[in-house]
Amino acid sequence: MIGAIExxxxxxxxxxxxxxxxILDRTAFPTTTPEETLAKVEEFFSKHKIEKLGVGAFGPINxxxxxxxxxxxxxxxxxxxRYYPLMEELEKRFNVPVAINTDVVVASMGEYEYGIGKDxxxxxxxxxxxxxxxxxxxxxxxxxxxxxxxxGHVLLKKHPEDTFEGACPSHGTCLEGLAAxxxxxxxxxxxxxxxxxxxxxxxxxxxxxxxxxxxxxxxLSPEKIILGGGVMKQEKLYPMIREKFMELLNGYIEVENVDxxxxxxxxxxxxxxxxxxxxxxxx
Amino acid sequence: MIGAIExxxxxxxxxxxxxxxxILDRTAFPTTTPEETLAKVEEFFSKHKIEKLGVGAFGPINxxxxxxxxxxxxxxxxxxxRYYPLMEELEKRFNVPVAINTDVVVASMGEYEYGIGKDxxxxxxxxxxxxxxxxxxxxxxxxxxxxxxxxGHVLLKKHPEDTFEGACPSHGTCLEGLAAxxxxxxxxxxxxxxxxxxxxxxxxxxxxxxxxxxxxxxxLSPEKIILGGGVMKQEKLYPMIREKFMELLNGYIEVENVDxxxxxxxxxxxxxxxxxxxxxxxx
Ligand SMILES: Nc1ncnc2c1ncn2[C@@H]1O[C@H](COP(=O)(O)OP(=O)(O)O)[C@@H](O)[C@H]1O
Ligand SMILES: Nc1ncnc2c1ncn2[C@@H]1O[C@H](COP(=O)(O)OP(=O)(O)O)[C@@H](O)[C@H]1O
Ligand SMILES: [Zn+2]
Ligand SMILES: [Zn+2]
Numbered sequence: 339m340i341g342a343i344e345x346x347x348x349x350x351x352x353x354x355x356x357x358x359x360x361i362l363d364r365t366a367f368p369t370t371t372p373e374e375t376l377a378k379v380e381e382f383f384s385k386h387k388i389e390k391l392g393v394g395a396f397g398p399i400n401x402x403x404x405x406x407x408x409x410x411x412x413x414x415x416x417x418x419x420r421y422y423p424l425m426e427e428l429e430k431r432f433n434v435p436v437a438i439n440t441d442v443v444v445a446s447m448g449e450y451e452y453g454i455g456k457d458x459x460x461x462x463x464x465x466x467x468x469x470x471x472x473x474x475x476x477x478x479x480x481x482x483x484x485x486x487x488x489x490g491h492v493l494l495k496k497h498p499e500d501t502f503e504g505a506c507p508s509h510g511t512c513l514e515g516l517a518a519x520x521x522x523x524x525x526x527x528x529x530x531x532x533x534x535x536x537x538x539x540x541x542x543x544x545x546x547x548x549x550x551x552x553x554x555x556x557x558l559s560p561e562k563i564i565l566g567g568g569v570m571k572q573e574k575l576y577p578m579i580r581e582k583f584m585e586l587l588n589g590y591i592e593v594e595n596v597d598x599x600x601x602x603x604x605x606x607x608x609x610x611x612x613x614x615x616x617x618x619x620x621x
Numbered sequence: 622m623i624g625a626i627e628x629x630x631x632x633x634x635x636x637x638x639x640x641x642x643x644i645l646d647r648t649a650f651p652t653t654t655p656e657e658t659l660a661k662v663e664e665f666f667s668k669h670k671i672e673k674l675g676v677g678a679f680g681p682i683n684x685x686x687x688x689x690x691x692x693x694x695x696x697x698x699x700x701x702x703r704y705y706p707l708m709e710e711l712e713k714r715f716n717v718p719v720a721i722n723t724d725v726v727v728a729s730m731g732e733y734e735y736g737i738g739k740d741x742x743x744x745x746x747x748x749x750x751x752x753x754x755x756x757x758x759x760x761x762x763x764x765x766x767x768x769x770x771x772x773g774h775v776l777l778k779k780h781p782e783d784t785f786e787g788a789c790p791s792h793g794t795c796l797e798g799l800a801a802x803x804x805x806x807x808x809x810x811x812x813x814x815x816x817x818x819x820x821x822x823x824x825x826x827x828x829x830x831x832x833x834x835x836x837x838x839x840x841l842s843p844e845k846i847i848l849g850g851g852v853m854k855q856e857k858l859y860p861m862i863r864e865k866f867m868e869l870l871n872g873y874i875e876v877e878n879v880d881x882x883x884x885x886x887x888x889x890x891x892x893x894x895x896x897x898x899x900x901x902x903x904x
Contacts, residue, residue, distance in 0.1 A: 403742065459686065460766055476766065483743055483759065483842025491873060492836045495778045495794075508873040511778075553775045557840055559766025590774060590791040 341388035341432070342614030343379060345424065346441065347396040347416060350375055352382040353611040357619045359452035361611060371418045372427070380431055391436045392618030394444030394610055395424060397471070401439065401486045409438045437621035440487075441465070441610065443473030443480045445603075447620075448613030449564050450475040454604030458561035462554055463609070464489070466547065467567035470514040474558055478620065481558075490514040492553050497545045499538075500525075517546040519569050530569055544575055548582035551600065555587070566603040576602060624671035624715070625897030626662060628707065629724065630679040630699060633658055635665040636894040640902045642735035644894060654701045655710070663714055674719045675901030677727030677893055678707060680754070684722065684769045692721045720904035723770075724748070724893065726756030726763045728886070730903075731896030732847050733758040737887030741844035745837055746892070747772070749830065750850035753797040757841055761903065764841075773797040777832050780825045783808075800829040802852050813852055827858055831865035834883065838870070849886040859885060 339362065344351040346369060353364035365382050369375055398412040409425020425438045439447075446455075446463035455461035455475070464472040470490030474481035481487070491512040502525040506515030515521055522530045526539065533539045551563055565576070580596045593599055603609050622645065627634040629652060636647035648665050652658055681695040692708020708721045722730075729738075729746035738744035738758070747755040753773030757764035764770070774795040785808040789798030798804055805813045809822065816822045834846055848859070863879045876882055886892050 476764075481759075481764075484844045485842050485874075487842055488839040488874060491839045493778060493832055493869065495776060508871045509869070549776055553836055554840065556771040556774045557837065559768050559770055561767045586776065586792070588791045591768075591771060 339386055339388050340615045340618050341383055341386070341391040341434070342611045342618070343391065343393045343428070344441065344444070344610040344614060345369070345393055345395040350379065351611055352379055353614070354383075354386045354388060355611070355615045357615065359448075359612045359615055361608065361615075364611065369416075372422045372424075376427060376431065379428075383432060388432065388434055390618040390621075391428060391432055391434050392444070392614035392616070392621075393425070393428065393436060393438040394441045394614050394617070395438060397440050397486065398488070399424070399438065399440060399486065401482060402484060403482075409436070435618070435621065437617045439480050439617055440471065440473055442471040443475070443486065444613035444617055445566065445609040446473040446475045446564070446613065447480065447616040448605055448609035448611070449562075449603060450478070451616040452605065452612050453609055454564060454601055455562045460558075460560045461562045461564060462558060462560040463564045463566065463603075464551075464554075465567035466518065466565060466569040468519055470518045470567075472554065474560060476560075480617070489550075489554065490518070492550050494546055494549050497542045500542050513546060513550045517543055517550075517569075522569070530572065534572060540572060540575055540578060543569070543572075544578035544582050547575070548579050548586055551579065551583050552586045555583075556591070561599075563600045564603050565600065566609070570602065573602075576600065622669055622671050623898045623901045624666055624669070624674040624717070625894045625901070626674065626676045626711075627724065627727070627893040627897060628652075628676055628678040630697075633662065634894055635662055636897070637666075637669045637671060638894070638898045640898065642731075642895045642898055644891065647894065652699075655705045655707075659710060659714065662711075666715060671715065671717055673901040673904075674711060674715055674717050675727070675897035675899070675904075676708070676711065676719060676721040677724045677897050677900070678721060680723050680769065681771070682707070682721065682723060682769065684765060685767060686765075692719070718901070718904065720900045722763050722900055723754065723756055725754040726758070726769065727896035727900055728849065728892040729756040729758045729847070729896065730763065730899040731888055731892035731894070732845075732886060733761070734899040735888065735895050736892055737847060737884055738845045743841075743843045744845045744847060745841060745843040746847045746849065746886075747834075747837075748850035749801065749848060749852040751802055753801045753850075755837065757843060759843075763900070772833075772837065773801070775833050775836050777829055780828045782821075783825050796829060796833045800826055800833075800852075805852065813855065817855060823855060823858055823861060826852070826855075827861035827865050830858070831862050831869055834862065834866050835869045838866075839874070845881075846883045847886050848883065849892070853885065856885075859883065
């Protein structure tokens with residue numbers, strides 16, 4: 339059996355499953371201190387005999403090949419987790435091979451192996467939630483540079499009618515600063531869910547997401563672009579993003595069918611745990 | 622012996638060398654029609670016994686895995702070359718394994734194997750010339766999505782003092798449209814080489830290149846970023862780009878030494894042919 343941990347900033351999901359992606363048991367609990375949280379993780383896995391463990395973690399994490407602190411959380415605002423050697427602690431406690439990556443790469447792995455990306459050679463999974471992140475799986479492997487990507491921080495051209503100065507403390511008007519859930523809330527003084535009928539809000543949101551997707555597309559040439567996360571609950575965004583993306587691309591690269599290129603997740607909130615399984619199986 | 626062909630849009634360079642990157646013989650001639658040009662290629666290689674051939678080609682080319690026309694030139698403005706099956710023709714004529722990639726990926730391979738990227742795990746090579754392109758080598762392999770990247774077409778925020786509408790026929794103000802040699806010439810009515818003493822020109826140029834590099838950096842996390850091409854003959858651009866890049870990144874990702882991150886090529890115009898050798902050896 340394969341173990342899976344979605345180590346999120348607000349909650350942990352633990353699960354066990356088969357290499358084919360079937361989930362056999364699962365639990366979830368809030369993220370508190372590392373000691374308390376890992377005690378609950380141990381409790382769950384004490385009921386199951388696992389051979390391998392896959393982990394999708396909130397970031398930033400150290401994925402620098404050959405680094406002493408590989409698999410440790412890095413400089414996070416969540417103080418008790420700052421520099422916590424997550425992978426090392428899990429290896430110590432469970433004594434099985436542990437594979438770790440970012441939450442978005444793991445979601446991408448899930449969709450690639452078992453979901454909407456099953457029949458393609460590369461998936462880019464973008465989450466538009468409290469933050470914006472993206473992870474690429476290319477030919478079955480997580481794309482990995484010197485460290486993991488931080489794709490939510492690409493710089494964007496402002497929408498001509500948008501006067502918001504941007505919410506990213508580092509870059510102001512990067513994608514995350516302009517289009518993550520908190521940016522919408524800061525721009526309009528109301529949460530995205532309460533702005534559902536305001537066309538102008540989603541017009542601007544789609545404009546920014548399409549722009550970033552254009553950049554990802556010309557750089558990475560992914561075969562599927564999957565958009566998930568809380569903000570994408572506004573399903574009208576999908577056709578708007580597709581249309582704006584095709585306008586921006588303007589025929590420069592041929593896209594056979596944009597409805598199949600830019601899509602919603604196929605796994606219905608299970609891409610994370612299933613991706614952890616895939617990550618563990620593949621490593 | 623390994624054969625190398627830098628198949629450029631204005632000239633072809635043919636060479637033979639050893640797997641260690643030593644070049645033993647070379648020639649260059651203008652690119653005319655495919656038949657005429659390949660006849661000259663045959664003439665050169667008839668003097669040498671090659672085991673393998675590496676090719677860096679002007680684009681766009683078909684690098685879609687499994688495609689019937691893999692290695693063919695695609696929809697280029699150079700009419701006689703449009704849809705020309707370059708790789709197939711070379712295989713037919715020389716009857717050796719042919720490895721093909723874009724000119725920028727091949728330059729990146731050259732620097733990665735034999736040049737300034739010798740000791741790192743990933744190189745992004747950016748050329749700023751008549752067009753702008755970039756190629757990534759990650760862990761010794763060309764990065765390859767569904768097709769090759771078109772990184773010169775990332776979208777940018779305009780410099781507040783730049784009123785130029787952009788020269789890219791598809792996107793107007795993408796990086797290539799704002800910062801390639803012809804964009805500089807269109808903006809000021811004079812060639813870049815004749816504007817060397819106009820600080821404002823290079824201020825704007827560095828602003829755009831730094832912005833694009835920021836996007837590449839957060840998406841790809843390369844260990845070296847190498848800037849080559851005619852426009853980079855303005856060497857003052859290097860420190861300006863480094864400074865603006867660090868301002869834009871604003872500490873979000875740690876960069877130990879930006880002078881070692883953003884650099885000039887190490888191979889002095891030989892990165893192309895040497896990269897062809899590396900490509901052939903590795904495939
Ligand atoms: N129906 C909705 N419409 C628009 N925005 C939403 C909706 N539901 C949640 N959000 C926004 O999504 C963000 C939370 O994203 P989510 O992916 O659920 O969590 P997280 O990113 O923290 O893991 C919040 O900023 C919230 O306002
Ligand atoms: N010293 C220079 N300063 C600024 N721009 C230059 C300089 N030399 C060449 N260029 C510009 O670089 C472009 C040619 O780039 P190059 O890399 O030499 O060729 P190509 O991209 O066609 O292979 C032209 O637009 C030219 O104006
Ligand atoms: Zn940012
Ligand atoms: Zn363009």
